[in-house]
Amino acid sequence: MKAVQVIGYGDVDQLQVVDVPVPTPKDDEVLVRVQACGINNTEIWMREGAYGTDQESGWRPEGVQFPRIPGSDITGEIVGVGNQVDEGVIGRRVVLFPFTSSGADGAEHIAPDMSFIGSEYDGGYAEYVVWPAELCYDMPLDSFVDSAVFSVSGLTAWHMNEQIQIRPGETVVVTGASGGVGSLNVQIAAHVFGANVIAIIGDLKDAPKLKALGASHVVSYRSKTLADEILAANGGPVDAVLDVVGDALFATSLDVLKNGGKFCISGSAGGQRTDLDFRTLYLKHITMYGSVLGTRAEFKAMLQAISSGQIKPVVDRTFPLEEARAAQTYFKQQGKVGKIVLVP
Template identity: 40%
Template sequence: MAHTPAVPVDMTAAVLTGFGGPEALRLQRVPVPVPGPGEVLIRVAAAAINNTDVWTRQGAYGLPGRPDALAGWRGPIAFPRIQGGDIAGTVVRVGDDVVGEWVGRRVLVDPAIYDRPSDDANPVGLLGSEADGGFAEYVTARADQIHDASSSPLTDEQLACLPIAYGTAMGMLERGRLREGETTLVTGASGGVGLAAVQLAAARGARVVALTTPDKSDAILDAGAAAVVHRDGDPATTAAAIAEVAPDGLDAVIDVVGGPLLPAVLGRVRDGGRWVIAGAVGGARIELDLRRLYLHNISLVGSSMHTPAHFRRLVDDAVTGAIHPRVAHLFPLGAIHAAQEAFGRSDYVGKIVLTPP
């Protein structure tokens, strides 16, 4: 039996006290959580920052019929809340009814809270949003949310890059049925989800056309893109540039941008192609000629995060070393405000990762 390490009574955590600016996020001493039945306690080794963390703090998700209402991604948030859905660490305690020898194992945590116990379950909550997350020294998670990553060649900081960004990208690729040899366009390719999609699509043998800015092109090519198209303010110009590097059309589009680019580029998608969308930073409302969809049997697929089956495939890629997440910057947990400020500047490629004391 593994030795159970000593666990302190309290810990440092970044606690979200309500919706607002950076002042709503406070470093505090709080009790170390106790794992309940079916749960484990994890000593956090690294936790990455996502748009979800910032948008949840800002209450930027709105509500049905009330787009300007302050809300988390699934609605109300119970404050105080410890944020952070990207978690890698080591199991130090287990609760009752946990099967297996988990203490001492390095794990990657699936941050999704699912609607049912099924391989194709839908995420209806998230660690760091609907439950406390990993911007702390310790976090609890259900035993069925943790995955053994002890044999992965990735560092803890690299593992922490995976759950939300790479999980979301994996969900998009799986729902878009992307296959080896196909040509896919990845929008927003320098962002967390976009870069993950480039790496994951290239790893499965797809030809990736990436949409990004000129200053980040080399990093995107290094990540596995076959061609880069520079983002232009005019969607028609961007569509023409995509046509030059993909003259035979696109089998799939992995889109985290949305906005007017969708109707402008839809005509470049082959018959039977798929357009998968998981973001709307380019605009949430568009005008679309539906004939371009049904006359060409094109599927328009919404994708929010991943399923348990998608996440297991992601862990397999992490264990085999098929992907190599890029850590752009490391910050100690105590510098979380500086980390979120750096995150907001978007002048980097990769992920920003926090390490607890």
Template identity: 40%
Template sequence: MPLESMNAVLLTGHGDLSNLKYRTDVRIPQPDTDEVLIRVKACGLNNTDIWTRKAAYGTDDEGWKGDLEFPRIQGADIAGTIVSIGSEVPDSRIDDKVLVDNALYGDTDNEFQALVNADLIGSERDGGYAEYVAVPAENAHRIDSSLSFAELATFPTSYVTAERMLNRAGVGADDEILVTGASGGVGTGLVQLAARRGARVIGMTTAEKMEAVRELGADTTIARDEKRFTAAIDTWTEDGLDVVADVVGGGIFQKLIETLRPGGRLVTAGAVAGPSTEIDLRTVYLNQIDIYGSTMGTQSEFEDLIRYIENEEIDPVLADTYPLSEIRDAQRRFSQNDYVGSIVVIP
């Protein structure tokens, strides 16, 4: 008799970790005609999981902008194998080893509109904190790699976000780029992907993580404490940096702008130090600075990421794994930020 239920973690409402409920009797989803059913082998954690649970996104009075229904199975960074298919999906897809692009782009040719309005697997529909997940077939990208499923699960959301940031800022081989938050998921992606392009990379992180960031491909690193950062600015501003890729935000933002040469570019895709900041607009317009906002990535950028992994042009940075049943401990560890790379849960 086929299995009907699975282990999964249900998010039962916005709030603290008590809203994450590990269950062993959740019904296995059935793929629609254009979908596939994936046996989840690993699922990475990312900031979206935490911020969604805490209702930290959006602009309405309750802090949430979106159509989230509870209970919800979170988990965006899914690696696994296809075990069942919908009627419109070729039989050849059975047993494919896949990475999942969690963005559901909708029916528009405008990539900016598609990204702004995208629903997300693990948010607007159930994700990978479970033994099985059903996703559109086009979102399950076949991958030919000897990496473990846990290693593969470190890539999807963080690295496609990083790739788009570099594309938005037009980073190339002649550029010198400062990466903030260089030890996190997106940060390690930025370091590796910028180095892959031949750019000279400066990684900003804590003093104890600097060596690990250099091993990922950073040409040099700086500690993010204010004294050392201010001293570094004094050495950079004579000529200025070409690009800053920022995931930190907060009070450091104006100082980041000041590191750029005339005509330099800043791309931002995060605000872990806070979403509000003060900037001196004179620095921006007098120095002809370009500022880009960026989030997630396109289907083609995800396909590029698959190619980089298959060609072994980038490496996984797996900090630790937890069984899915210990999701609360995994998220506590994630929030401590005492590691380099990504944390992954195993169903």
């Protein structure tokens, strides 16, 4: 089969198109013919060494073992089964839950043995992938591409919203709102939890797209009066911030939060380290959450919300599998709204 492997840490030249054997499913696994694979920051940061370039470079203590086929937002069709899997599942169109762990229900994402597809396992930048049968769910939409934009980004966004326990009528600020996680945060906060959403993006020409997704107000992070604009839009401090940017908007996020507000972060594309005056936290009684991925129950709830039309796919562009280098390069450019998807 054709596959794209990461052969080491570095730039996109570390992505190589190769011919490798089609994987064989273990007893409890299925063989999936990949039809679409969304691109995430996670596989780019893994390649670039943003998680580290030694023994902490992946989700497991031993680090990533190269070569590795990346890709975790995967949809496809089951075409083969292991010895312990009923052959009746062959032909199912599925979306893959993106990690394994021994964690109990509700704690799967924080188990110490959590292992991620595309990092600890070969992933979806390929024509075929193997995965545990119990972690393959029916696609929520008819389109493979549309269904491939939710797994990691959607689960992450859903869990972030669950963390802050936003209530109908409250106001949440969403940073990075034009990206994969951010655009889903807008939809989930607005349409599932009933919040008023202030979306932060770069170019305000995309404001109509964000309002169509559910944002009540759209502001630009390029504004020199960003905090004042957020406070004016809401008529005062906001209830919560859902952040995927990190340092670049951290001070503003804390500034606009009300006393007793909540800040949840699941990404740091705008800087992984920041300067924090602890007095801001305790004097404003701010609760902070670190968040990544989520639980199987949340994944199922998300798929149901997608099926019912509460959450809609936002696809910026697709690329052929062989153009993974170009796709990852494009992913890092500004001015996109939604997900980038590879199609074998």
